[in-house]
Amino acid sequence: MQWRVSAETSSCAPVNSDVMSLKVQTRIGGIDDAEVISDFVSKLAKLHVAETLDSNGVNSLLVSMNVKATRDRICGDYHYILAEEEDRLVGVATISKPSHLYYLFVETDHQREGVGRHLFRLAQDYVY
Secondary structure, three states: OOEEEEOOOOEEEEOOOOOOOOOEEEEEOOHHHHHHHHHHHHHHHHHHOHHHOOHHHHHHHHHHOOHHHHHHHHHOOEEEEEEEEOOEEEEEEEEEOOOEEEEEEEOHHHOOOOHHHHHHHHHHHHHO
8 A cells, every 4th residue: 555645744644545544644752652652562562472472571572661661762862653543543663773673563453554564664764
């Protein structure tokens, strides 16, 4: 699926609205978003990643995603690109310069809709 991006508003909408009626706004996250980001990525990590790790791995992963760790990354050299639908977080890409994708998560009910692909492309544009 291709996306049309408006640089003025950082809004994103699918080119083919017959395929998907999702309207997603993207923006760079800030320190005030740390708790929402932490809750979002922790929930999805438990759902999709935890089963591949032992209990120590799960604990380490969740600690690395807690609010304090998220705030520390935001205050450091990490940048969070947030995808929101009607003020609800539906995706997040986290990058650090010069070109490291730290993680990319998309809400389960929005997977296979192009949100992750769009966040990945924005992350590529952001670091280059």
